[in-house]
Amino acid sequence: MGMTITEKILAKASGSKSIKAGDLVNAKIDVVMCHDVTTPPAISMLKADGIDKVFDPEKIVVTPDHFQPAKDIKSAELHKRLDDWAKQKKIKHYYPVGKAGVCHALLPEQGHIRPGEVIVGGDSHTCTYGAFAAFSTGIGSTDLAAAIATGELWFKVPESIKFVLKGKLSKGVYSKDVILKAIAAVGVDGALYKAMEFVGDTLKDMSMEARMTMTNMAIEAGGKSGIIGFDQTTKKYLDEHLKENNDYTVFESDADADYASTVEIDCAALEPMVAKPHLPSNGAAIGDCAGLAMNQAYIGSCTNGRIEDMRIAAKIIKGKKVAIRTIIVPATPVIWKQCVDEGLAEIFYDADCVFSAPTCGACLGGFMGILAAGEKCVSTTNRNFVGRMGSPKSEVYLASPATAAASAIEGKLTDPRKYM
16 A cells, blocks of 8 residues: 555654554654744743753754733733744844744745655644645644754654645635535534545646645644645746755655545636635635625635735725725735735825735734624635624625735625726
């Protein structure tokens, strides 16, 4: 029996010739991602145990992002602890406020992600990096402490679900719509501790930005990871972004690899999707929910805060005024600068949008877009749980940047194809 791409990566990382789903392996970690929420507790754990080391200061990437710039005294103290630790441990890849950005956009952009590697981070959406044919997964602060100190973690090798994406996406339909459809198809726990492997001809027309949107939300179906195979689109992105260590290993799933199940999605027939409150799996076609009044539109986050997302939103908003409070947040300083250089920031300004510096703030109900009781928000983020973006009596509707932009203009859920 052959192996999946996920099994091959974990086999290499654990020094095994062959492994299968369910095996326990001790894997060497290639990259550890650290941010301002889960890393300070990990640092405290290490200090309490008398461990004053990091396994490799060149394989740890650190950025504040959830509450940056600091919104209050507590978040400022988190940043100070992160700053002090990163400097003390001589972390090579440290992005302080000013260079900081949303971690899952920043790491690929700055060339820290390579195929065939094992990547972990103290954030559930670390599965984003699987778009680069890597095994990438989120961990808690305890495992993060272990990874920082030893560069190793044990894993139960996950089973894989194969998602076969067929057909060319119609105008106005994007990868966010595809992943919302996939999550709706299997349910919020339908891929529990499984690797969601995306294949099919739909992918060939997707940029790396679009693919990252899909793997980013694997966790919303309970997935241990999301992963997409290597192709020329992957290579082109890496050629442009890798600044060092251009050597990487490409793995592919064997034709006779074992999968827990296969899910086929006719992407050519797909309409713009909206995930209604209060689960990402509560997906519906825009035609079934259009017209519902919104109070806020939010375009940004580790799911849809990349330059491609900004361009999609700007194309729809250009020359118009938004009807509701609209907050647009580029995910990194580089993307922010691109928005300015390309005139996108001016389009957002002229439309009466808020155009923010990079932050995760509103997505997790931290700051920069908190919802009051009774308010409804159409958002390009990844979660719409009760109270996710503010009051437990508010509601979040997940959608693509195109749907969010069209809805911002009309003040209600709107089919973006109307503006195309």
